[in-house]
Amino acid sequence: MTICNIATGIQVSVVIFAASAAWFWYKVSVVKVPSKIGFVAVMSDMIAIDDLEKIAIALQQQGRLNMRAAVCAAIAALLQGILVFMPNCADLIKLG
DSSP states (O other): OOHHHHHHHHHHHHHHHHHHHHHHHHHHHTOOOOSSOOEEEETTEEEEOSHHHHHHHHHHHHHHHHHHHHHHHHHHHHHHHHHHTSOOHHHHHHHO
């Protein structure tokens, strides 16, 4: 295994992790959150019925997806940082 093979493997990994982050953030954007909350007045306090549970579930799902996306983006950035310090394979091939 040459340094160029390793660099290519890292580049492919960067693409996979970056695409995964984008996919998770897309999934966050399509999570359904109730747009209106039904309220009932009880002893002059406003109490949300059922919708708060739906919102809580949606926010938990968004949180998990955001965490996964952030981890994928961090790994992609770390791998890209490693590539910065690797030799350019095109230059190595020219040198023969």
